[in-house]
Amino acid sequence: MADSNRFVNPYNFISLPNKKAKAYLDEDKHYGVIHYSITTKTPLFIPNSSNDNAFGCKEADHKSFDFFSYTDLSNEKNVSGKYYEPVVPGSEMRGLVRNVYETLTDSCMGVLNDDYPVKRIGAKFKPGLLHIQEDGSLSLVEAISIRIGESAKHPKEMKKFEDGDKIYFSNHEASNGRGMIRKFSKNEGAYNTCGYVIKWGLGVRKEHFHAFKASNKVVKKNMEAAAVKNMMDAIVTSYIEQPSIKSNDEDAYKSYLSSFKKFIKGDKEAYFPVNYSVVGNDIVSIAPATFSKEVSSRSLSDYAGVFTPCEEELCPACDLFGKIGDNAKGSRIRFSDMYVEKLDSNKSYYVKDFVTIDNLSSPKISNVDFYLVKPKNADFWTYDYYIERGKIHLYDGSLRGRKYYWHHHPESISFNNVKRTKLNKTIRPIKEGITFNGELYFDGISKKQLNQLIYILNTGKDGLGLKLGMGKPLGLGSVTCSVSGVEERKIVFDQDKVKYDVSSYDYSNVTYESAGLSPSVKKEFEKIAGLKSVPKQYEICYPKTSDHDKGFEWFQNNHGGRRMPDTREKMRINRALPKILENDISLPQAVNGGNSYNNNKNFKKKNGENVWKF
Numbered sequence: 001m002a003d004s005n006r007f008v009n010p011y012n013f014i015s016l017p018n019k020k021a022k023a024y025l026d027e028d029k030h031y032g033v034i035h036y037s038i039t040t041k042t043p044l045f046i047p048n049s050s051n052d053n054a055f056g057c058k059e060a061d062h063k064s065f066d067f068f069s070y071t072d073l074s075n076e077k078n079v080s081g082k083y084y085e086p087v088v089p090g091s092e093m094r095g096l097v098r099n100v101y102e103t104l105t106d107s108c109m110g111v112l113n114d115d116y117p118v119k120r121i122g123a124k125f126k127p128g129l130l131h132i133q134e135d136g137s138l139s140l141v142e143a144i145s146i147r148i149g150e151s152a153k154h155p156k157e158m159k160k161f162e163d164g165d166k167i168y169f170s171n172h173e174a175s176n177g178r179g180m181i182r183k184f185s186k187n188e189g190a191y192n193t194c195g196y197v198i199k200w201g202l203g204v205r206k207e208h209f210h211a212f213k214a215s216n217k218v219v220k221k222n223m224e225a226a227a228v229k230n231m232m233d234a235i236v237t238s239y240i241e242q243p244s245i246k247s248n249d250e251d252a253y254k255s256y257l258s259s260f261k262k263f264i265k266g267d268k269e270a271y272f273p274v275n276y277s278v279v280g281n282d283i284v285s286i287a288p289a290t291f292s293k294e295v296s297s298r299s300l301s302d303y304a305g306v307f308t309p310c311e312e313e314l315c316p317a318c319d320l321f322g323k324i325g326d327n328a329k330g331s332r333i334r335f336s337d338m339y340v341e342k343l344d345s346n347k348s349y350y351v352k353d354f355v356t357i358d359n360l361s362s363p364k365i366s367n368v369d370f371y372l373v374k375p376k377n378a379d380f381w382t383y384d385y386y387i388e389r390g391k392i393h394l395y396d397g398s399l400r401g402r403k404y405y406w407h408h409h410p411e412s413i414s415f416n417n418v419k420r421t422k423l424n425k426t427i428r429p430i431k432e433g434i435t436f437n438g439e440l441y442f443d444g445i446s447k448k449q450l451n452q453l454i455y456i457l458n459t460g461k462d463g464l465g466l467k468l469g470m471g472k473p474l475g476l477g478s479v480t481c482s483v484s485g486v487e488e489r490k491i492v493f494d495q496d497k498v499k500y501d502v503s504s505y506d507y508s509n510v511t512y513e514s515a516g517l518s519p520s521v522k523k524e525f526e527k528i529a530g531l532k533s534v535p536k537q538y539e540i541c542y543p544k545t546s547d548h549d550k551g552f553e554w555f556q557n558n559h560g561g562r563r564m565p566d567t568r569e570k571m572r573i574n575r576a577l578p579k580i581l582e583n584d585i586s587l588p589q590a591v592n593g594g595n596s597y598n599n600n601k602n603f604k605k606k607n608g609e610n611v612w613k614f
């Protein structure tokens with residue numbers, strides 16, 4: 001019976017082992033081909049990208065794609081009713097097999113990106129000025145923020161100023177720095193005091209501009225300009241990418257960022273206004289606004305520790321599949337395209353002519369609740385620090401592991417009428433039960449490597465599925481793989497002639513263990529690859545409190561409710577993602593359990609800034 005109070009998150013993580021494995025030293029070499037097939041267990045979609053509006057949809061900026069085929073659709077206005085023979089490109093299979101191979105051989109995480117995780121935080125940021133000193137070093141000094149103009153609206157003359165422009169003004173009145181600026185000018189010497197303009201209104205419903213006047217108190221010296229630039233880039237971009245952003249806010253962010261970039265390049269004044277917050281006396285967070293998001297101090301791949309993509313010494317996956325960039329290495333295996341087992345008409349391969357599927361959001365690495373290992377006894381944690389009983393502890397967050405998607409039961413996948421928008425897509429998926437055949441050619445690999453590849457391409461016999469193509473969180477792309485034959489080509493010297501002797505390779509005894517795959521990840525892999533691992537009563541979906549929740553309400557509740565606390569120390573996370581091997585892998589829709597930040601007196605609802613958004 002369906003349990004509508006709980007759900008299973010679409011993805012989970014296979015734990016990382018203690019150490020990254022090294023490339024194998026075996027010297028035996030084998031040449032030949034593995035013949036194998038894949039069979040769809042849920043609908044599958046891989047786009048034919050030669051036309052991004054293949055179905056001629058009229059909605060603005062809405063994209064629509066046919067399934068991949070060898071047909072060039074660039075001149076087609078609408079392929080509705082016209083069906084082509086589907087093909088699974090070899091590159092897709094290569095990506096899938098590499099991913100699994102990395103996991104099962106304790107290799108590096110080949111697909112990590114260099115994003116900086118950004119997270120909304122309940123601490124108030126203070127005014128500061130970045131300062132490029134004469135020797136070129138970058139520091140941060142405290143600043144006094146002074147409002148420009150008396151009335152609620154900023155003075156018209158301020159239109160001439162951009163963020164970071166130097167402004168001269170007459171002494172403001174209050175000694176506590178609160179006063180306000182009535183008379184000001186761009187011209188040096190017009191008034192005796194100067195500061196730097198910050199055009200408030202960065203997502204905040206404020207009409208004032210402020211001048212930041214430098215104090216002589218240094219917050220941090222010798223900051224790394226590249227890191228500061230990456231942080232600011234990540235944080236401003238995350239604001240700009242919010243679907244709900246208003247166009248004037250977007251303009252304000254863009255112009256702030258472009259002025260900031262000029263400053264960091266040295267093309268502007270020596271000072272630039274920012275807001276900052278210090279975590280545990282060490283980490284300085286920089287942002288454009290006072291209530292803000294916080295960006296992690298390093299990029300995602302830095303938190304993967306020894307599992308960051310290989311550089312000098314190669315892991316088994318980089319050794320076999322190759323590696324680009326410095327110390328590049330070619331690949332010794334090649335995946336052919338996969339051809340469909342023929343049915344009587346092209347139409348019969350597809351679920352429908354076309355369907356519109358829900359918005360496929362990109363991975364939210366800022367969801368620390370799910371992406372990071374929970375430090376023991378922590379009430380709240382981020383990539384750089386955790387809170388335990390009201391105290392901040394600095395540490396390096398550890399990634400939960402390698403991301404895998406649970407398999408959906410095919411009957412739970414339906415294509416309901418989804419309204420077309422610029423965020424979602426219209427596609428033509430293949431239906432379940434369709435088989436494709438193809439080859440993997442190997443060229444000088446060891447018996448161990450060959451057996452490992454055979455194991456992965458033959459996991460269907462153990463009831464395990466792999467995930468291919470688009471729409472994985474929605475349940476698309478579950479396939480089983482099956483090997484139908486392996487041929488080995490040996491070079492034999494017949495007197496003076498070189499001959500190839502082709503014989504069939506016996507793979508009937510290849511098992512997980514005999515192929516030398518990692519013992520530490522076996523159980524987790526077998527569970528998450530299991531086609532029937534998720535109990536049927538649970539819906540597999542992104543966290544939500546109800547069907548009306550578009551995703552952020554659940555996370556908001558998981559952090560204690562709508563109101564943000566006024567300091568980091570009061571932040572908390574109620575529920576972490578269950579581990580793959582836990583008996584109950586589901587989460588409740590209701591997570592707040594009365595834990596809310598209602599005692600926060602400084603909560604400012606009207607500017608809308610201290611409310612969680614993901």
Ligand SMILES: [Zn+2]
Nearest residue numbers: 108310315318
């Ligand atoms: Zn590697």
